[in-house]
Amino acid sequence: MKQLTGLDASFLYLETQNSPMHIGGLAIYDPSTAPDGAVGFKQIMENVLQRAGRVDSLNEVLVEVPMRLDHPYWRSAGKFDPEFHIRHIALPKPGDWRQLCIQASRLHARPLDRARPLWEMYIIEGLDNIEGYPPGCFALVSKMHHAAIDGASGVEIASAIHDLSPDHDNSSEASEIKTDREPSYMELIWRSQINTIKTPLRVFEVAKNTIPGLTKTLTGLARGKLKRVTDIPRTRFNTNVSPHRVFDAVEFNFSDIKSIKNSLPNITVNDVALAICGGALRKYLESKDELPQRSLVAMAPVNVRTRDQEGTAGNQVAQMTVRVRSDISDPIERLLKVNQGTSNAKELTNAVGAKTMTDYSQFIPSTLTASAVRLYSKLGMANRIKPSYNCVITNVPGPQVPLYFTGAKMLSNFSLGPPIDGMGLFHGLGSYCGKFTISVSSCREMMPDPAFYALCLQNSFDELLKSATKVTEKKVSPIKKRKSKKATKGTTTRKKTATRRKKTTTKKTTKD
Template sequence: MQQLSGLDASFLYLETPNSPMHISGLYIYTQETAPEGKVRFKQILEGTANRVKGIPSLTRRLKEVPLGLDHPYWIDEGDFDPEFHIRHVALPAPGDWRQLCILISRIHARPLDRSRPLWEMYVIEGLDNLEGYPKGCFALFSKMHHAAVDGASGMEITAAIHDLSADAKVEPKTVITRPDRDPSTLGLLTRAQINGLRQPLRFISVARNTVPGFAKVFMQLRRGDLQRVGTVPRVRFNGTVSAYRVFNAVSLPLEEIKGIKNAIPGATVNDVALTIVGGAMRKYLEAHSELPDESLVAMAPVNVRDTKEKGTGGNIVSTMAVQIRSDIASARERLIAVHEGTRTAKEYTNAVGAKTMTDYSQFIPSTLTAQAARLASRWGLVNQINPIYNCVITNVPGPQVPLYNTGARMLSNFGTGPVADGVGLFHVISSYCGEFTISATSCREMMPDPDFYRKCLMASFEELRDATIVKATPKRRSKAKDKPVAKRKTAAKSRAKAKPKNPAKTLAKNSAKAAPARKRA
C-alpha cells in the first residue's frame, strides 16, 4: 500500500464531472508487417495483458481515506481484468480522419471508473481511409489517470507494450505479486492522524530548504536580473469548460523542424513547437476577431524526474510560464522572441527550484481542495479571476526507432490531455521516427471548429518554415496561391468591422494551402 503524493492527489481533487483528469495516447499501426498481414483483437488482448503484468500503475486501485482527512492510497491488487480494461471498437465506413477524431473526443471525455485500476485501452479498427496511411490500419487509444502517471512515465509504459522488431517473440510472463490487504477504516484514520501530527515538522523542513531560494529570487526580480511573465490576456479558452471534447492533430517532418531550429542560433525544438502553436492561436483568434494585443501565455510542464525515479510512476514535474508571442505577426521574429522568453523562463524556474512545486504539493489540504474545485466549477468562479495561462503545451519526446505491437508497425503517435476551467486548450508535442506531431484537445463549446484549428497549425508551420529555412531552389508559387497574399491587407482591414462568417475561408485568405499528408510506409 502506497500513499499518493500531494501532486498526484491534486489531480483527483481537481477532477470534476466536466473535467476528467486523465492523459491519453493515440497510436496508429499498419498490419502489413504483421504475420500473415493480419492482427486479431485476441492477439492484442493477450499480448498487452502479458506485457503489462507487474507494472504497478496498471494493477493498483484507489482507496479513499474516510472524510477525506488525508491523501488517498494505492492498493495493489496484483492483477487486472483484461477484458474490462482493453476494449474493441470499429469505425464505420469510410473510416477517415474526421471520424477517428470524433471517436477519440468522445472516449476522452468520459471519466475513468475509480473503483478499478485507473486506465483503459481501446483497439480501433476500420481505419481504411486515413490520408497518407495504407488501408487496413488500426489504432490503440490508451487512457491513464494523471494521478497515476505523467507524460514521461506514460512513455515508459508505452515502451513496455512494444517490440523493436516485427518478429519478436514474447514469452508468457509469470509475475508473482502479493496483493495488498484492504486497510480498515480505523487503520486509515489512525494513519491520517499520525500524518497530521507530522505535517508541521515536514513543512518546517521544506521551508528551511526553499525560503533562502525565494529570498534570492525576490532580490533578483527587484534588480531586474530575472523577469516574470506579465499580464495574461483573457481569451475564449479561459472560461468554464463543458463535459464535451474535441481533438485534432498535425503531423510534420521532424527534419524540417530541426532545420527551423538550426536557423536561429541557440533555439531548440521546443522553441519551434511553441512558436508554431503561438502562430496557430494567433490565426485562430484573429479569424474570430478575438486576438488580444498582449502575447498569450502557455503553461509548459517540465520533467524533473532523475534516473533513480524512472519507472516509479506518478508525477514528478515542475511548470514554467512561457509567452508564445502571438502578438508578433512575423514568424521568424516570433521564434526569436519565444527563444529569448524560454531562456528567461528557465532561469526563473531554476532560481526558484525545479522541484519546489513538488515539495510544497505535499501540504495540499485534501478535503478543502476537492470541495473548492467543485464549488469553483459550479459557480463559474474562473470567469471572475485573472487567468494564469491561456493553454498548456507539453513536450513528450518519443523514440526515433520503429516500434511494433503484435507484429504491426507503429506509424504515428499522438496525445491528448485534460482541459479544465480556466485552461480549455491542451497541446501535446511528440516525435517518432522522423515525424513531429502537435495534438490539440479542447472543450467543444470553446472550439467548435477543431478542423479549422488544425489548418491554423499547419499554416503556422509553413510560414515559419518558409521564413527560416533557406532552400537552394526557391519554391514557385502558383497564381492560385498568390491571390491570398494580395487579399491579406483587405482581410486585415475588414476584421475590425465584422466577425468572419466562415473562419476556414478566412484562413485560406491568410495562408497557403496545407501540404498533403506524406505517404507512410
C-alpha cells in the same frame, strides 16, 4: 500499498464532472508487420495481460481515506479484468481521419471508473481511408488518470507493452502480479493521524531547503534581473469547460523542425514548437475577431525526475510560464521573442528551484481542496477571475526507433490531454521515428472547428519554415560571394603576373 504524493492527489481533487483528469494517446498501427500479417483482438488482450506485472498502474486501485483526512493510497488488486479495460470498436465506412478524431474525442470525454484501476484501452478498426496510412490499420486510444502518471512516465509505461521488433510470442508465462491486502477503516484513520503529526517536521525540512532559492528569486525580481509573466489576456479558452471534447493533430518531418532550429543561434526545438503554436493561435483568434493585443501565455510542464526516479510512475513535474508571442505576425521575429521568453522563464525556474513547487505540493490539504474545486466550477469562477494561463503546451519526446504492439508496427503517436476550467486548450507535442506531432485537445464549445485550428497549425509551420529557409540561404550567400571575390582576386593577380613575365621576355628578345 503506497500513498499518493500531494501532486498526484491534486489531479484527483481537480477532477469535476465536466473535467476528467486523465491523459492518454492515440497511436496508429500497421498489422501487416505481425508474424501472421494480422493482429486479433484476443492476441492484444493476451499481450497486455502478459506484461501487466511490469506496470504497477495497470493493477492498482484507489483507496480513499475516510472523510478525506489524508491523501489516498494505491493498492495492488491483482490481475485486472481485460474485457473491462480493453475494448474493441470499429469506424463505419469510409473510416477517414475526421471520423477517427471524433471517436477519439468522445472516448476521451468519458471519466474513468474510480472503483477499478484507472485506465482504459480502445482498439479501433476500420481505418481504411486515412491519407498517408495503408488500409487495414488500427488505432489504440489509451487513457490513464493523471494521478497515476505524467507525460514522461507515460512514455515509460508505453515502452513496457511495446517491442523493438515485430516478433511477438504470447506463449511465455505472464509476469507475476502481487496483491495487497485491503486496509481496514481504522488503519486508514490511524495512518492519517500519524501523517498529520509528521507534517510540521516535513514543512520545516522543505522550507529549510527552499528558502535560499526563494530569497534569490525575490532579490532577482526586485532588481529586475528576473522577470515574471503578467498581464495575461482573457480568451475564449479561459472559461468553464463543457463535458464535450474535440481532438485533432498535425504531423511534421522532424528534420524540418531541426532546420528551423538551426537557422538561428541558441534556438531549441521547444522554441520552434511554441512559435508554431503562437502563430496558429494568432490565425485562429484573428479569424474570430478575438485576437488580443497582448501575447497569449502558455503553461509548459517541466520534467524534474532525477536519475533515481527514472522508471517510476506518478508525477514529477514543475512548470514554466511562457509567452507564445501571438502578438507578432512575422514568424522569425516571433521565434526570436519566444526564445528570449523561454530563456527568462528558465532563469526564473532555476532560481526558484525546479522541484520547489513539487516539494510544497505534498502539503495540499486533502479535506478542503476537492470541495474548493467543485465550488470554483459551480460558481463559474473561471469566467470571473484573471486567468493564470491561456493554454497548456507540453513536450514529451518519444523514441526515434520503430515500436511494435503485438507485432504491429506503430506508424504515428499523438497525445490526448485534459482541458480544465479556465484553461480549455491543451497542446501535446511529441516525436517518434523522424516525425514531430502537435496534438490538440479542447472543449467543443470553445473550439467547434478543430480541423480549422489544425490547418492554422500547418500554415503557421509552413510560414516559419519558409522564413527560416530564407535566413539560412542569406547566411550561405555571403560566404559564396567572399569565396568568389577571393577566387577572382587570385585570377586577376595571376593574369597580371603573367603579363609582366610576357613583357619582360619581349624586352629581352628585342635587346638580343
